[in-house]
Amino acid sequence: DAKEVLKPEDEVGAKSECDESKRKRLEERGSLIKDLKDKIKTKEELEQLKKGKDSLIAKQIEQIQLLEKELKEQIKESEEKLKKELQKCNNKEMRFEMEEKLRQVQQNTEPTKRSMLTFEQTIKNISNTVTEWRVETEPNQEELNGNTQQKTHRTTQKVTEEEIKLEELDQSLRERDMQIKSLKEEVQTKDSEIKALKVAYEQQTKERSQSRNTLTASVTDFFAKHLGTGPLKKTIDQLEIKVKTMSDQLQEAEYALKQEKKKREQESTLKDTRLKEQEKYYEQQIKELSETTITKIEQLRQENDEITQELKEAKASFKEERESWTKQVEELRAAQAKDKEDVDKRIAICKRDIREEARQFVIEAMRSAVAPEIQKVGQQVRGMEQKMDQKMEGISEKVEGMGHQLEENLDKVKQEVATLNEKLDESKKPSAPLITGEAVTESDPTYSCTQSKIVSDTNVEPYFDPPVEETGMTEVTELIATNAEDDTK
Numbered sequence: 001d002a003k004e005v006l007k008p009e010d011e012v013g014a015k016s017e018c019d020e021s022k023r024k025r026l027e028e029r030g031s032l033i034k035d036l037k038d039k040i041k042t043k044e045e046l047e048q049l050k051k052g053k054d055s056l057i058a059k060q061i062e063q064i065q066l067l068e069k070e071l072k073e074q075i076k077e078s079e080e081k082l083k084k085e086l087q088k089c090n091n092k093e094m095r096f097e098m099e100e101k102l103r104q105v106q107q108n109t110e111p112t113k114r115s116m117l118t119f120e121q122t123i124k125n126i127s128n129t130v131t132e133w134r135v136e137t138e139p140n141q142e143e144l145n146g147n148t149q150q151k152t153h154r155t156t157q158k159v160t161e162e163e164i165k166l167e168e169l170d171q172s173l174r175e176r177d178m179q180i181k182s183l184k185e186e187v188q189t190k191d192s193e194i195k196a197l198k199v200a201y202e203q204q205t206k207e208r209s210q211s212r213n214t215l216t217a218s219v220t221d222f223f224a225k226h227l228g229t230g231p232l233k234k235t236i237d238q239l240e241i242k243v244k245t246m247s248d249q250l251q252e253a254e255y256a257l258k259q260e261k262k263k264r265e266q267e268s269t270l271k272d273t274r275l276k277e278q279e280k281y282y283e284q285q286i287k288e289l290s291e292t293t294i295t296k297i298e299q300l301r302q303e304n305d306e307i308t309q310e311l312k313e314a315k316a317s318f319k320e321e322r323e324s325w326t327k328q329v330e331e332l333r334a335a336q337a338k339d340k341e342d343v344d345k346r347i348a349i350c351k352r353d354i355r356e357e358a359r360q361f362v363i364e365a366m367r368s369a370v371a372p373e374i375q376k377v378g379q380q381v382r383g384m385e386q387k388m389d390q391k392m393e394g395i396s397e398k399v400e401g402m403g404h405q406l407e408e409n410l411d412k413v414k415q416e417v418a419t420l421n422e423k424l425d426e427s428k429k430p431s432a433p434l435i436t437g438e439a440v441t442e443s444d445p446t447y448s449c450t451q452s453k454i455v456s457d458t459n460v461e462p463y464f465d466p467p468v469e470e471t472g473m474t475e476v477t478e479l480i481a482t483n484a485e486d487d488t489k
Contacts, residue, residue: 077187318420329410336402339402
């Protein structure tokens, strides 16, 4: 949400001014939230696996209970049939035949005993698998607090192991089904044999109805001897005891499973509550952080707007000041040019005056051939030279003062431009472009405002110490020399 609120222009400013510590905290909290989500996903997967295992265990228990019911019904039917047949036996021959048949039945019951033993072993295996599943399905806090990669690897290993165990259980169930089928076939064979015995018994009863009274005593003895303490009774009692023990074991297993389910439900509820509390806490932290980031973004926007306004005002003031300084510089240049013209005119006038005065003095000197007059003329010439030197010194001082004023004005302009550039550099932001010479030319395409060069002293130096040739003093000296030669002549 905070990233959506940010604009692409504002993201740069926000990222540049935000502290790295806050960013690290946000990244750490995001990683914690991701870890919690991964833990929740792994927990959901474990719960689904537990549900699947519980359903398989319940199905297997139902199948075992059905098998027990079928076996009990078959045993009861066989016992009832045997009792009915024994009650019908009243003859010695029938007794011997029944004893032989009982022996055959005992021989036939041996595979049933073996099947019961295998049945007991399968039930033990089931109980062992149930205990293993308990240990495996119990959630471990260290695994939940571990890394998600290790959890996924362990879950895959557990799934493979559980699939192998399920395949083994399926094989055991198939073996049980085969055993049940074999038992059913044996029971059917026994039923067929019993039916054949019934038919033979009915025929014999019809033929030997007269000998029933004599055989009653023998039959009672037979019941007392064989059924009361016979091997068949013992086998039946043993089977009943085994069935009872099996039922007790199944009840205990069911009770243990119920308790484990309750414990798991309680643990899952506690963990769900803890996870919900953690989610609420992290959601509150995220909300607070988002609110703080939004407020900071708004503050940064306001500051950016203020800075942009200040930059606009500074640019406008800088343009105005630059225009004013350019005007002042142009005025100074124009004044300097005028002063130069005036100085040049004065120098030219001075030269002309000096030449005319020199000529006049020379003419007067030539007219007067007297030496003292020549000396006077020389003195006058020297005085004129001194006067001219004084005038030239005053002119040079004025020119120097003008040059100093120009230099001072230019230094002031440079200082003010430097201060303005410093202000602009301080107020610069990533959004504002740098102010360079190219930027000045781009902002002023008419080239009316250009950067002035530093005024050198080359334009003023010639006027400080003018050469003798420009003043015309060479001609005067030559004339004086010629006049002196003429005088000597």
